[in-house]
Amino acid sequence: MGSIDQREYGRRRSPESLRLSNTIFYAALSIIGGTYVLLIIAMLLADATFMVDETLHSVAQSPTPWQAALRENPVSTALADPKIRYSIWLSLISCTLAAVISLVVAVPMGYLLSRHQFPGKRLLDAVLDIPIVLPPLVVGLSLLILFQFPPFAWVNRTIVYQVPAVVIAQFSVACAFAVRTMKSTFDHIDPRCEQVAVTLGCSRAQAFGRVVLPEASRGMMTAFTLAWARALGEFGPLLIFAGATRMKTEVLSTSVFLEMNVGNIEGAVAVSLIMVTAAILVLVITRVWGVRDVTL
Amino acid sequence: MIVVENISVSAGEFVLSNISLKVSAGKYGVLMGKTGSGKTTILESILGLRDVTSGHIRLAGEEVTDLNPAVRGIGYVPQDGALFAHMSVRDHLAFALYVRHVDRKTIDERVHELSEMLHITSLLDRTPRGLSGGEKQRVALGRALSFQPRVLCLDEPLSALDTETRERMCELLSDVRKLTGVTTLHVTHNFDEADRLADCVFQLINGKIETSTTP
Known part of the structure; x- marks a missing residue:
């Protein structure tokens, strides 16, 4: 009776290369998803910044800055x-x-x-x-x-x-x-x-x-x-x-x-x-x- | 008494035909079979939740084959309890009585009586959220028994419980049976439950029922 060949097929990946591959995978997912989230937040921030700019503009021209900030924004x-x-x-x-x-x-x-x-x-x-x-x-x-x-x-x-x-x-x-x-x-x-x-x-x-x-x-x-x-x-x-x-x-x-x-x-x-x-x-x-x- | 005579039921591709079984008044019948053999389908036909294509179902001598489930007077305990998430345990026990326009005093008395019998007095003001598996099944049993049905149908009521809880629920079920004398059909795949509770056992094998009566 011939003995059974129990050698594992192929070659195992090294733990380092596997870790690197997994890191790249999750980094790619996060970057792709994150870009969209950033776009949403950036849009809202742009609106808010525009508002603040306009308010500051009217504040600078007014003798009573606090009232102007409240009323003229x-x-x-x-x-x-x-x-x-x-x-x-x-x-x-x-x-x-x-x-x-x-x-x-x-x-x-x-x-x-x-x-x-x-x-x-x-x-x-x-x-x-x-x-x-x-x-x-x-x-x-x-x-x-x-x-x-x-x-x-x-x-x-x-x-x-x-x-x-x-x-x-x-x-x-x-x-x-x-x-x-x-x-x-x-x-x-x-x-x-x-x-x-x-x-x-x-x-x-x-x-x-x-x-x-x-x-x-x-x-x-x-x-x-x-x-x-x-x-x-x-x-x-x-x-x-x-x-x-x-x-x-x-x-x-x-x-x-x-x-x-x-x-x-x-x-x-x-x-x-x-x-x-x-x-x-x-x-x-x-x-x-x-x-x-x-x-x- | 539960009499099922030559019923045929189809559930999608699945077909059961010429099924007959009989549980005498006050007796405890256990219907056994492998998962997917159609036990629940038979139970649902008795309850009226599934239409039968032929045959007859009689409960306590009354023909109920084409009757609406609401007027068959069967207490039903489904597998997972199917408790009403927004209702307190007290409301569960009172629900059927409210629907049946029973007066307030009688409802209170009945709720008290049931909660004593099922040892759930301390749970009355809680909602199902957070109740243990055994507690949920006792509430479901109380809800099913609340209106004093002539027949009780249990669909694998103990299958999701641990061994110890199952043991206690078995004792409770046999106590309930002694106290109420309700005719019961209990669906399970557990031989131990059948040994402990059954007066008669129905085995559903390859779409056929084999009846055996235990002493």
């Missing part, structure tokens, strides 16, 4: 402008309305998509992605065209280029994000819990209301804030469907556009900073109270 100037104040109020109200309506639609839709199999489900899923992938201007144009046809045409005058158009344009995109969030929320809730509730004597609606909804509350919070933030950033559809009329259909994103158009960069940056603050607030709320692992 671009944000205070913007806040003092009634047009901007109107735009802030309209943004707050329209975004909140759009987010509430989105949630009302997203909860049942997300639940159906998460729990039930029905004919055409894949098609419905794809249709829900349309507002996410469609160019924003096309959403606005499509809304505008839709309101040429009955029954929408009957209310054309009270909606198109009026305040309701702002909410509808914001809702039509924000809702798709809310639906995705709610579907993911319901996917993470064990369907066994509802089944147990049903065996305990609940109707489907009772099981949904008493067992599923309370567990989905964090997801609903996330869906609401995401829809709100999305509505706040909406611009393309608004421009086409609601117009950009000052003191009428002007929201914060429109303000940035209008200020830029008249060459008032300070004003545009100031309004942008107000929006950045709102967006950061939304992010904090989502991180603190919302679900963490939402996949869109």
Whole structure:
């Protein structure tokens, strides 16, 4: 009987070369990822620096520097402008309305998509992605065209280029994000819990209301804030469907556009900073109270 | 009494046909089989969570084959407990009674009685978060027994527990059975549980049931 050859095949790498290779691997990952993070932070820093520069400029020219710093920085100037104040109020109200309506639609839709199999489900899923992938201007144009046809045409005058158009344009995109969030929320809730509730004597609606909804509350919070933030950033559809009329259909994103158009960069940056603050607030709320692992 | 007569069930690609079993009133039946053999599918059919394509299911003499799970009156303890994350242990025990519009006083009495029987009195105001595996299963058992069901269905209730806890849960299950006299079907792949608890054992092998009765 011949003896078995037990020599190890090939050659082992040296521990040093392996360590070096691993270090290079992680360094490459960190550099690629880090560049993007730096870009985000640099953008925000640039806005802030621009603001500080402008403020210092006005401070230098004023005999009372502290008062000037408080009153004449671009944000205070913007806040003092009634047009901007109107735009802030309209943004707050329209975004909140759009987010509430989105949630009302997203909860049942997300639940159906998460729990039930029905004919055409894949098609419905794809249709829900349309507002996410469609160019924003096309959403606005499509809304505008839709309101040429009955029954929408009957209310054309009270909606198109009026305040309701702002909410509808914001809702039509924000809702798709809310639906995705709610579907993911319901996917993470064990369907066994509802089944147990049903065996305990609940109707489907009772099981949904008493067992599923309370567990989905964090997801609903996330869906609401995401829809709100999305509505706040909406611009393309608004421009086409609601117009950009000052003191009428002007929201914060429109303000940035209008200020830029008249060459008032300070004003545009100031309004942008107000929006950045709102967006950061939304992010904090989502991180603190919302679900963490939402996949869109 | 649980009577399953020639039922056929399909779950996707998986098909079980001509399954029959019978657990007499007040008896403890244990359904055994390998993982993936279809034990849970049979249990779900009895509970009404899965439609059967043919055959009959009768509980305490009543035909329930096409009945909604909510009106079958079966207490159900799933494998991982499936407790309601936002509810206190007290609310778990009271849940079925709220749904059934039982008056407040009776609910309080029943919650007290159940928590004594299952030794969970000290946990009443806690939520499932932070409860141990054994505690969770006792709460799930209490929730299932709360409305005094005529039938109790347990789906591998002890499989996630350590040996010592499993031992104590076995004792508790046999105590509960003595106290309530509820007809039980217990699904497991553990022979020890079957030896300790069963009046009759059903082995699900290659889609067929073999019944044996233990003395």
